[in-house]
Amino acid sequence: MAGNDANIPGNPLDRISDRKRSLRNALAELDIGFLRDNAAWAEAYKTMDWSKIECVDQLVKSTEQIVLKYPKPVDPIKKAISSVFEEVLLRYPLFFGYWRRYTAVEYQLNGIESSIEVLSNAVESFPSSVEIWCDYLSVLMANRSEKVDMIKINFEIARTHVGWHFLSHPFWDKYIQFETKRECWPELNEIYRAVCKIPLHQYARYYTAYKSFLEQHSELASHEIEDIFPRTQRLVAKVWPFESKISKPFFDLTPVTQTDLENWNNYLNSVISSDSLPKEAAEMLFERCLVPCQYHEHFWKRYAKWMNNHSDFEHIVETFKRGSKALPDHCLSFRRDFIKYLDAQLNEEDVSRKSQVLYEELIEYAAYWPRRSELVHEYINCRKRTDFTSSLDEDDQQILKQQTAYTNYLHVNINAFFAKNSEGDIQLERLLDADSISVLIVELIKMTFFTLKNNIQTRKFFNEFRREPQLKNSVAFWLIYYKVLKVTRAFEELEAFVDELGNKIFLPTLVINDILKDLQSFFLTNLNFRSYDNATSRSKYSRTIDPIIELEFKLNDPQWVKAKLNESKLNDIKESGHPGIIIERPEISNSIVELNSAFFNNCAHSLPSFRNLEKVTKPPAYVNHFKSDYLVPK
Template sequence: MSKSINILPKDINPEESAVAEEPTTENGKIDPLELLQHDVKNNPNDLTKWEKLLKALDQIYQERYSSGNRDLIPEALKKTVKRSYENLLSRFPLLSNYWKAYSIFEFKLNGTKASIDVLEKAVSSFPHSMELWTDYLSALILTLGDKDDDYQLSSIRFQYNEALKLNGLNFSSHTLWDKIIEFETSIKENSRELLELYRKVTKIPLYQYAQYYNQFTQINKNYDAEKIIPKEEFKEYLEKFKKTSANDLSIVEKHQIVDDYTTKVFTSTQAQVTEKWPFESSLSIHEFSLEKVPEIENETENWVKYLDHEIDNYKQISESIPHDNGQTKNKSLKRQFEAVVNLFERALVPNYYNEDIWLKYVAFLNISLQDSEKKFDTTLHIYTRAVTNLPLDCIKIRLIYPKFLLKNGKLEMAGDYLVDLLKLFSGTQGPKIYLKEQYCLTIKSILQYWKRVENQRVYVDTLEKLINEHLPKLANSSKRTMAPSEPNEVSLIGSKVLTTVSKLLNEESISLIVVAYLKELQASQGNTEKIREFFNANYNHSAFKESIAFWAFFVEFEGLIHFNIVNLRFVVGYVKSRTMLPKSVVDSFLEIEYDVVSANLDSSYEDSRNDTGLTKILVNKDSEISSSIVHNSSARKRLANSNYKIRNLEAAKAKLANASKTPVLNREEELLRILRTHVAHPGIFVEAIPDVTNKFMNEGNGISLTKSKIVLPPFPTFKNVEKASAAITYPTQ
């Protein structure tokens, strides 16, 4: 069985996804705390709302329960505090200041253990925060009852090693190193653990690298030289001093060796710091913030340059390994890999919502990890973090993720993921919001997935089933395009999946499925008539009124593949007058029609000599693409047919007339009338606008140019002139 992944973002609570109900009232008064909770539920991304709620909770505590007796604090308040902080931090887990505030509040309400539990959850939710790790380790150290207790010591050491693994390479991690070194020094000076810490920290390019070098030089004489220096390098020192073992060295010689070694380490570390400093100094924001988004975006390019520099260093080391004995360079390559990974994790804190950095991270893992199993598991972890934490509008990485699963043979896992993603964007799961762009892109990904994992027969059969359910007029639907699937044929598109997808389809998605189906028919020879039968039966379906892909297919099919001028004229004619496609799309179709007719002019006239429509295509092309609806009759008709105000007016007149049929209404004239009402104020309808009452052209009193004596028409008269300067009534919605 494939591993299931919950792709519902962590910041969405299914139980609280709907708009919160209005606060209840008692004796006409609204509880202020309940009102704040209501505001937070309706504005979950507004930190100012959260701040007001948390301050109100703290104020209640200070005013009523700050005496120190925790037994007096009601459970309702404790639960409200916990729920409020956890709802906020599940939505924004990288807000370290709120984790710290939550820990302090828990200490006030429930004591030390509860406070430490919050910090433990904090470092689990935000593992790359040095600030939270430092606070967590400080709390653990403060609770250390007995320094000789091996269990407690090993527990703390396990935690700080985890902290160093995650954050020890951070250029500004000196606060974390200081806390750990201070702890080990307090336990025992000159201990093995302390030596290991200094051996590590002096080799890492940190902002405070010189401080650790100076500290180490003060204590390194207290350790044996062979414990400080790696074995291979120590052997080289023995050869230089012409000794066979460490016992043959004098104290002075040992000190010289230690000094020489530490100086080399310092010089190497200093060179690394100097190399990194131009990049580090260009970064001023290292924390996650919703208030500093413009500043963060301005620094994103600096992060990318820094990442590219470190990745290039990794590649250079990797390329030089075959020419080396391998051991030294392999260690250098591992250290550089860890440095790049650490930098990616640092970059993703302020740039958490930047899909490109997430994808860059995945790309680096793809070129750097050689073990296929480790590569898959590590990359899967990064993808999972992204698809479960990024906002819903981050669609790019969500659609690349199933391709990664397919590439690694996780076919069923990819299919389940795409269906869950469709549920999410269709508005049936999670926030209950229909996201059109993401929904349509997911449908396309599902179609690509089906085509890849199934043979053409099963794929077309699946498309036909979906189309037959939503377009009952499918011509010759009983006649299958291909042979039915074999009874024992295994398909990843099970009936359950098909039923689920079918329930989630709408007019926008069914048009995408139809186009995919038509392309499969086109790819199979001998289906030209079937494609035309489908068009004749379904072209006026409402699902295709706004489908660019549907009409683009038939314009290409009739005009560019079959050069059928008659059919092309019908398709383009219907598009320009009856659909709801954007003008730019309609204009592109008109251009194609013009080019096809022009290129096949002789044969076109030969086929339809008495058809003056071909002449109109050539002569009226410019007016057909005009932006003026006065000159562009097709655009005027198209807009008039799709205008909601005109449809509403027709329905109202039909109701008033109590007629079985809609009263005759000139839609195009009505459209022009509506447009005139806001010509002076675009977007604001003003019914009473100045107008000429004696338009002589309408009365047949135009000026004749054939007569010798010209009679001037009367001066124009106007209506609504006094309202030209009246105040505009703006809409309230």
């Protein structure tokens, strides 16, 4: 009964997220005449600002006025009224006052059975509320008195949720009243013994009542009571300094003061570190703290960490799910902790079910996660570990079969994404977008090149995907492309890659700078200088970037391109500072850049060769700039 998955409150600071709501429009089935007669109420609903408690309260009040105005409304009006309350409480399930008002409205509209159902939903949505549990149990005792076992079960459920609440005396009074009326003295004795051990605000009253009860039922007498009272008294004295400082134990849309936050934090430290309090006390305190501190990620993280050490998988997952739904969208640290926890659980038993929980949460997070690539990476890693797993105990062929199957799985899903069909993994399809598809492509290339050692297929994949517009600014894709080119020593492709950086391939400037610095070092270490010399002599680098000399020009200026020299520029160079006199000087055409290399000392040294040597005796060409620039019409 006491499930917590309905906690879907909003964020009072940066608006309510609508990511998990499928409510119908409350006004959809109302006729035009009714909407015209109640225009103010309809307009208040349509223009509702859910981040302001004043607006929420005004909507609830005006809805109650509709109930008074139409004592016996038709079904569409009943549905509209119920829908308004349902939406308010779906967004803010911790407003226990609205649950009470909704119960009263539902009783007037549809009778006692519907109001009991509302209260049942209330204790499921807000199980740490003493007030709601007392209301629910009172209604059951008054209207379902013949169903004693069912009422008893609900009392025990309530006991697990609110029994250790410092102010839970209304619940214990009701439980004692229930058992007293039944005259089940052994069970009542057990209740008294349990409540006397709990540090409650009114603990002394229960001690006195228990002593009186034992005097009337001497057969149940025990000397333990004399030891219980002083121990409980010490516990109350220990928690009272913190309890007395709690100024706002309830939920609302106003920020929690720093004083209250520090008090809750210190209170938790005290209870968690105490050897005299059981884990139920700490769990109850966390639940109480998270009512006013619903939007504070710090307390949810503390609760999940504590649960990880004191509870089982089901309860830990439930806590993480509640926190994920309650916290504002920008609180990603808590949700990452959830992903890490589920990921760690894949090494334990029942992997299939746990992996499915992880998949579902990743899909939930995709609606508001800033970069889906992180979620996609986690998803395919999980798929690999669960569906394509292998171990060192298996033979090489079996391992290769699993690796090939995983590679094919990636390729199928990539093709399905670009073809926009449903032939791939349906769950993965819900995660993929234009930014995250690069994760699959990079993983496919890594598997093909580094694991399967298939260089030819790797080249095919690069040729297939590098022109896709989704990858123009993918850092991961172009870094793996650069790494593969380096490993295969594809110098010409590397030079073409550098030309495209900043012009056709758009990466962050810092990333491009790192690539250029690394590439320059790589060229100096691995380039064949004879080939470089021949390329230089053929004027290859007059059109492309010289990998030795010109890479630095692109640093901090990714869009830099090498200027192409036109004929007039060439003539200016040939004039060499003497306008009108063009002289083509002889130049050495073979380089001596290998002077300091080991290769230079291990072979015969080549003689210098020259270019334009035959033009030494050629008379200079004179250009009449005055005539060409001013007298000849253009």
